[in-house]
Amino acid sequence: MSLDAVLSHVDNDFENAIARLLDLLRIESISTDPAYAQQCDAAAEWLVDDLQDIGFNTEKRPTAGHPMVMGTGGTGGTHVLFYGHYDVQPVDPLDLWDNPPFEPRLEETENGPVIRGRGSSDDKGQLMTFVEACRAYKAVTGSLPSKISIFFEGEEESGSPSLVPYMTEHAEELRADVALICDTGMVEPNTPSIVTMLRGLVGAEITLNGPNKDLHSGMYGGPSINPIRVLTRALADLHNDQGGVTLEGFYEGVPELPEQVAQQWQGLDFDEAKFLAEVGLSVPAGEQGRSVLEQIWSRPTAEVNGIWGGYTGEGFKTVLPAQASAKVSFRLVGTQDPDKIHAAFEAHLRSYLPADCTLDYHRHGASSASNMKIDHPAFEIARTALGDEWDNAGVYVGCGGSIPIAGHFQDIVGIETMLIGFAQDDDSIHSPNEKYDLRSFHKGIRSWVRILDALSKT
Amino acid sequence: MSLDAVLSHVDNDFENAIARLLDLLRIESISTDPAYAQQCDAAAEWLVDDLQDIGFNTEKRPTAGHPMVMGTGGTGGTHVLFYGHYDVQPVDPLDLWDNPPFEPRLEETENGPVIRGRGSSDDKGQLMTFVEACRAYKAVTGSLPSKISIFFEGEEESGSPSLVPYMTEHAEELRADVALICDTGMVEPNTPSIVTMLRGLVGAEITLNGPNKDLHSGMYGGPSINPIRVLTRALADLHNDQGGVTLEGFYEGVPELPEQVAQQWQGLDFDEAKFLAEVGLSVPAGEQGRSVLEQIWSRPTAEVNGIWGGYTGEGFKTVLPAQASAKVSFRLVGTQDPDKIHAAFEAHLRSYLPADCTLDYHRHGASSASNMKIDHPAFEIARTALGDEWDNAGVYVGCGGSIPIAGHFQDIVGIETMLIGFAQDDDSIHSPNEKYDLRSFHKGIRSWVRILDALSKT
Missing domain, CATH: 3.40.630.10 (Zn peptidases)
Incomplete structure (x- = not known):
């Protein structure tokens, strides 16, 4: 008792x-x-x-x-x-x-x-x-x-x-x-x-450096590379049109869900529409053809958690910034290798760098699923x-x-x-x-x- | 005297x-x-x-x-x-x-x-x-x-x-x-x-809204749309691989430089390499096939002057943000129409919006060349x-x-x-x-x- x-x-x-x-x-x-x-x-x-x-x-x-x-x-x-x-x-x-x-x-x-x-x-x-x-x-x-x-x-x-x-x-x-x-x-x-x-996590803070100082976009706009332009291109291309992640080798070690687990999840009283509606959404944005529970639990992702560069204050400033930065993370599943994901992401970014840009790549943790x-x-x-x-x-x-x-x-x-x-x-x-x-x-x-x-x- | x-x-x-x-x-x-x-x-x-x-x-x-x-x-x-x-x-x-x-x-x-x-x-x-x-x-x-x-x-x-x-x-x-x-x-x-x-200027501050609040990228990463992902894609696609601007109708009213003006400019004691080197650059980033003076004086541009969204402070936060914003400007030449540029940019952005994102488009001035x-x-x-x-x-x-x-x-x-x-x-x-x-x-x-x-x- x-x-x-x-x-x-x-x-x-x-x-x-x-x-x-x-x-x-x-x-x-x-x-x-x-x-x-x-x-x-x-x-x-x-x-x-x-x-x-x-x-x-x-x-x-x-x-x-x-x-x-x-x-x-x-x-x-x-x-x-x-x-x-x-x-x-x-x-x-x-x-x-x-x-x-x-x-x-x-x-x-x-x-x-x-x-x-x-x-x-x-x-x-x-x-x-x-x-x-x-x-x-x-x-x-x-x-x-x-x-x-x-x-x-x-x-x-x-x-x-x-x-x-x-x-x-x-x-x-x-x-x-x-x-x-x-x-x-x-x-x-x-x-x-x-x-x-549990999904694993790989995080990176990246900074692209272009001109050696902030420039006037009238004086330099055109001939001077804008690091925000390079960054947006490199980050946009992290996803394909089907919501998948494009990094080379990204899906190595990502298992298909065993049939019995898939069935068990389908039996759960989980309301996809309600889950999304609670945060103001209606359409699952992850990999096409996957259920919401799969997208959250058993599929890997890439997300930009923060991005910044140039003038972000009140009003307008026609600056062409010297730097642009982002914090990016990947959720891993199965046996995806965090070090390989870091390497693939850094290689992805470097492949977008024009001659006049450099990359600072800083790792923020790397854990497997x-x-x-x-x-x-x-x-x-x-x-x-x-x-x-x-x-x-x-x-x-x-x-x-x-x-x-x-x-x-x-x-x-x-x-x-x-x-x-x-x-x-x-x-x-x-x-x-x-x-x-x-x-x-x-x-x-x-x-x-x-x-x-x-x-x-x- | x-x-x-x-x-x-x-x-x-x-x-x-x-x-x-x-x-x-x-x-x-x-x-x-x-x-x-x-x-x-x-x-x-x-x-x-x-x-x-x-x-x-x-x-x-x-x-x-x-x-x-x-x-x-x-x-x-x-x-x-x-x-x-x-x-x-x-x-x-x-x-x-x-x-x-x-x-x-x-x-x-x-x-x-x-x-x-x-x-x-x-x-x-x-x-x-x-x-x-x-x-x-x-x-x-x-x-x-x-x-x-x-x-x-x-x-x-x-x-x-x-x-x-x-x-x-x-x-x-x-x-x-x-x-x-x-x-x-x-x-x-x-x-x-x-x-x-003189080049004209069109400026816009834009905000993409996704989920109704900042989310945890572990809990929601995958099914929830990340507005930074949408924004980087829409901004990256403002330029093509040749450094040109992709907005529909953007080059309407952009004249070719008269031969005599082009020759006069070529006669100026202007050192492209020195101009770029002073700001840490070496390769003109504007439209391919145009001189640096043309890129600055007689060609139109698109520049992201500022971008921000998500967590941008010290350390790392695996947030999936509710909003992402940018300040974008266009330099105009010839008889490009500022209102048409605004309209084309807004239409460009809207064409990238998934079902669950909305756009706030705020004009910051519009002047012709x-x-x-x-x-x-x-x-x-x-x-x-x-x-x-x-x-x-x-x-x-x-x-x-x-x-x-x-x-x-x-x-x-x-x-x-x-x-x-x-x-x-x-x-x-x-x-x-x-x-x-x-x-x-x-x-x-x-x-x-x-x-x-x-x-x-x-």
Whole structure:
């Protein structure tokens, strides 16, 4: 009857859980901008203190970037390692937020109450579902349900530069029976989902240099090359008319979806039109002949995430700029090789350079796609536990996002990873007005209680 | 002997002329940015006061934008109207300036002394060559050499929105025997040049709208259209592989250069390689088969002056942006129709819009090219006077920039315009570290003294 008691405690303590999450959300832990380094450290400190309150042995570990938070507690059962990240995305464009991104608050919406603020869903809210599950267990039973390790990083939103060195150095310490990650979503609001496929990510920041200074387009327009002209051509040609990516060798290692998986996905209650309509769209823009779920989960992409050059202020300036820049990323699937994608993209760009242009190519991370081995017994245990909490049974799905650590757990630590998260498609992660459903937070905590309970008995 | 006395006075008073110009350059009269409106007004006031000191009847006239400065003085001779503009270009990127743009100073360079600062060449320094010539005349002879009208505007660098309404309303008052403008350059450092062809300018600011908010490229990358992808494709396709512009009907009204003009241009001491090398380039990027002078003076162009969209800050953000924007301009020649160019560009963009994208198209000015009638007697008089001052004889040339007012003088006021300026190719107008050669300023003043003297006798 211990499970019911813990679940009741979750319900009774939920107001306090919300208050704790709001506390964490107030910390402006934007990892990609060096100006926020101190706030990242403050978020790590907050977590160290909170985990210690629950009884974990906890440490903040320095890295070359933002610190790691490590915690251990409990004994017996299935030894789980829980990973999350305490850093968040930048908040621009700030003027599109209805309330300040780091002044989180509860709001009523037509779909129920939500917690609004940067990081509420990605990943502070999700991370705290697990922490609160542990807290409830400790409060009711006096101990954690089984041996639990905690591993939080603060660089997930900026390419995790310190992660692989750290995991390599501490591989033994990170070993467990299975890794758990709460940084994914639910395929639809009532269907708990375990992600078994993750896309990889290759990012590059590129700058094309033309004339040695900004020029007057009247004095020089014509004979002087405009780097924006070269950049737009090179980026436009990344896609063909069918929505495919044109880089040489890009589709090497991109598998066709096995028939049984395709059928399972078709059976999901996923509404393509609704998914697109929620963001103001109606026509899938990816590869022609692929379903939306395929386009997100099992097909690779190329996207320009940012572009800039010349005069971008008020009014008009007839400048012919010296430089033009872009941030470009590729989502990878199957066994696509990140290094080969980098090389192919750089070669693509260089093939567009006229004599008077040079290219600066700066790599921003390179991670392969991950494919989970769902024959590990923890998967079915978790799927069943999730079905006990939610209206629908748990399902295995893909995820278009990139969570490179799942691959690192396989490659560096040698353990499988279960990605179980409670985010919704309309959470606006990485966008203004990010939110996390209060229902996701509540049932997310309860879900972990059930999963930990089930895993503690094996 | 009055001419020699006036020229001597110019030489003897030159230190004071420099001090006056530095005063004017300290006023931050950036017209395109509303934040500088008061400084634009201050520059107008400064000129009103200065012209009054010389004996002009002077007024500051309000417009819907920045004010006009009008002055009249003198009697007899050829009635000239001198036009200039007291506004300047924005100064970004500020970090590329060696000294603050509005703290002008004299500097020694390998090519002689220069006045460094925003507006030193375009157009405050050039404008003051004429004012100082008038001042010298008045100081030596007690009066201006002939009837002179002054007409300064403060919106030239931001599309002159108030100019046509003002000129239309005051056409009678603006009438003179000939208009003079000092806002152009010399084809090479010792060859005074009268511009007889000016390119027109069409500018547009465009925004492509896709999803209704910024999206996560993992969650939506694939099925969601990226407006940057659409924008880069539409802008890349503005040019063909031969450097030509692809807009439908773009070359309607673009004349072939008459053989005699082509031969005259070939006779100029213009070094293509040096012209390009000064800005770090080596290969002409315009239409293949055209000389650099043709590409600048007599061929139309399309340029992206600015582009922006998505995340452009430090680090990386895997955003799929809701919008992408650009500022695009076209330089026109011959009888190309600005309205048709706008329409063709907008149609070009719309032809690239997928179902889920919309276009905001905002016009920023539209002016035709100008072609002067050099059989007006003032042209040969001025060309001879210029040859008296400089090492080489004066020449008739083209200009790649756009000075729409020359066309307005023809169309609205019904008078011809002589464009005589002393800027050098390396003045970096519209760029960081703008300068004006002290020699240009000095011999420019002396040139106007000679021209006014010659015109006063006809």
